[in-house]
Amino acid sequence: MVYVILAVLGLIFGSFASATVWRLHEQAALVGKKGTKTAARKQQLSITKGRSMCAHCGHELAAKDLIPLVSWLWLKGRCRYCHKKIDDSPLTEIVMASLFVISYVLWPLSLSGGYAVAFCLWLVFVVLGVMLAVYDLRWFLLPDKLVLPLTIVAVAYVLTLVYLSGVVSTLIAPVIGAVIIGGLFYALFQGSKGEWIGGGDVKMAPALGLLAGGPLEACLLLFLASLLGTILSLPQFIKGGRSMKMRIPFGPFLLIATFIIGLLGSKIADFLLYR
Ligand SMILES: [Zn+2]
Structure with missing residues (x-):
């Protein structure tokens, strides 16, 4: 049971990690820029306040698009709205889940x-x-x-x-x-x-x-x-x-x-x- 919980937690945190890394990089691109558009974009990219979105079309993602791994498999790796390939591969989620389980197994x-x-x-x-x-x-x-x-x-x-x-x-x-x-x-x-x-x-x-x-x-x-x-x-x-x-x-x-x-x-x- 512990393995399942850790694997699921790993998938969720893997998904969070992918999204956060992308947001941090997009935020870094805005440093030094000013204006109302930039302010709105900053709000959108906020890790705590911003909603999840597609990196290509910017469409806000619904809860059904955000289930780690499952959504990706269901949508065959493409955005539901613009049908472009999703940049974040589920590899990050799978790796995170594996590392969580391995940590438990090898915990000294x-x-x-x-x-x-x-x-x-x-x-x-x-x-x-x-x-x-x-x-x-x-x-x-x-x-x-x-x-x-x-x-x-x-x-x-x-x-x-x-x-x-x-x-x-x-x-x-x-x-x-x-x-x-x-x-x-x-x-x-x-x-x-x-x-x-x-x-x-x-x-x-x-x-x-x-x-x-x-x-x-x-x-x-x-x-x-x-x-x-x-x-x-x-x-x-x-x-x-x-x-x-x-x-x-x-x-x-x-x-x-x-x-x-x-x-x-x-x-x-x-x-x-x-x-
Ligand atoms: Zn899209």
Whole structure:
């Protein structure tokens, strides 16, 4: 039963994530513009107040158009009103649902009492992480409007775990993790003048270090992200031949690595240290 609830919640939050990412990007396009039309558009794009609409014809969507996955399948991926292809693929919803269920299966801690709060904060990280990954894949940017909430969630997550452990010094390990990734990325960013790594990655780094939970886990996270990045960009690299100018966002790999290390990091660290 828990699996079903988490999967359904994942679909709903996946749908919310797709819509929010699109709204944030449309909002960013309006920055610096003025006038009544812009004001109306801003209202329309508000995440809390605006109604859901088609990205092509702007038609407001009815409740029957908004059922995650089901509506998309029913409408065969096309807008009911203008019949153009819906940009948001249900992939985001399916991925979110899977990540929710995997989080439950691999959750390394208890789920009773305060640890349930920690698990909920972890799921919030998953939602924000998917949003950041989608944004980065589509527009090569990790917007502050998502990085800041991610950082707040990471801090809350770590503080909850420290509180539950009752030992203040357990705060030290995640903080060192944050300093390692944050420091390294900042050095890479400064050293390469933003060529090797983006400013968004640097801003996001401390939160990922906190979620990793410790120095060894932080190093594992970096290793895993680089490995995933290398493997998954090889086909593109071969296809692109000698041109080194192709752009591959690093954010999604960092977030996937954080998801894996956040759940399995302590097990992997134990294995490396004691076997
Ligand atoms: Zn439409």
